Amino acid sequence: MARIIQEFCNFFGSNGYDKGKPMTTLSEIYQQYAPDVYRFALGLCGDPAWAEDLTSETFVRALVSPNPIRTETVKAYLFTIIRNLYLQAWHKTKRQTPLDEMLPDAHPGPEHLAAQNDEYRTVLAGLQTLSEPERAALLMRARDEFPYEDIATALGISLAAAKVKVHRARLKMAAFVKRDEGTLP
Structure with missing residues (x-):
């Protein structure tokens, strides 16, 4: 071993x-x-x-x-x-x-912790609305700062397709967050 x-x-x-x-x-x-x-x-x-x-x-x-x-x-x-x-x-x-079953209920606490929890839930919910390739591409680019070439290689797609997937995922996430802003307490 x-x-x-x-x-x-x-x-x-x-x-x-x-x-x-x-x-x-x-x-x-x-x-x-x-x-x-x-x-x-x-x-x-x-x-x-x-x-x-x-x-x-x-x-x-x-x-x-x-x-x-x-x-x-x-x-x-x-x-x-x-x-x-x-x-x-x-x-x-x-x-x-469903997202509500995956995340624990928010415990009473300081206002900023509640806001962070809401933001976290919103982001996770938004990610779940993306197609799997869009979600993977966005996570690689936004969180881990992968170059588009590495994203394309990891997903088995062309460089142009990787850029398009990241762009579309960002647009969808922005629309989801904007739509969700009105539903948060």
């Missing part, structure tokens, strides 16, 4: 974002990328528990994969794995949980 982890770490160390600092342990790889992978998963599925499962499975798949990384960055590779896992699970179960 130690040999497999070392090979994994050596491979990722030569392909990561920070090319000046090779990663030597699986723990470093996980610590660097797990928060971003989790946020991406949460944006895709909208369910914190499912996002944790997807994140764990992503790192397991990356560890045991016999195939070399085809993208230029570790992060794009991990995002591709998580997107594929999400799509496989979604197609098998057609999982559609």
Whole structure:
């Protein structure tokens, strides 16, 4: 097992974002990328528990994969794995949980916490209205600042299509937020 982890770490160390600092342990790889992978998963599925499962499975798949990384960055590779896992699970179960069941009720607290909770719910609800490719493209670009080339590679689409998906997703999110502003308490 130690040999497999070392090979994994050596491979990722030569392909990561920070090319000046090779990663030597699986723990470093996980610590660097797990928060971003989790946020991406949460944006895709909208369910914190499912996002944790997807994140764990992503790192397991990356560890045991016999195939070399085809993208230029570790992060794009991990995002591709998580997107594929999400799509496989979604197609098998057609999982559609209403947003109110996924998020805990807001507890009484300071006004700013309530406002943040409302904004968070609005964003998650808005993301769930987007098609999966639009949602994935927007999350990669807006949250993780992926270059359009990496988005195109991760989604298996052309550069122009990646730009269009991000643009359309932004327009749809803006319209959703504007429409939702009138319904918030």
